[in-house]
Amino acid sequence: MAENNTADKVKDGIANIGPTLRSYLRILKLARKPSRKEFMTIAKVAALGILAIGVMGFVFYVLMDIVPEYFIPVRT
Template identity: 55%
Template sequence: MVESTFEPKITAESVGQVIRAHLRVLKLTRKPSREEFLTIAKVAGVGILAVGAIGFIIYVLLTMLPQWVAQ
């Protein structure tokens, strides 16, 4: 078996670069307005309901289909 010789080199400089990049992104962020938050919450809720509905339909098909085929 071939052993991997790749080892990431973690240095103080590379860690500093990552921290600076993260801080730069955090400086750009802001708190969403109430309207933005409600819109995002509605979209997420619709997505959750859609996934649940698809799962329920699959469940019903897999439990009822064998009964329909057996008749």
């Protein structure tokens, strides 16, 4: 019974390949090359996002390195 269900899923997946590829091709036909101004805007936004994530990671690293020293007693 489970084998038949798996076979049906595989057949359905194979049957859906054609329509899926057609939809991908339709999207590629509609796509166009961005202008230099659009590209630079997208690049700046991406760079700012990467920079923001890096700064947040650095701040968390520094906090996790410095702050525990004030709350955890040092055993000697």
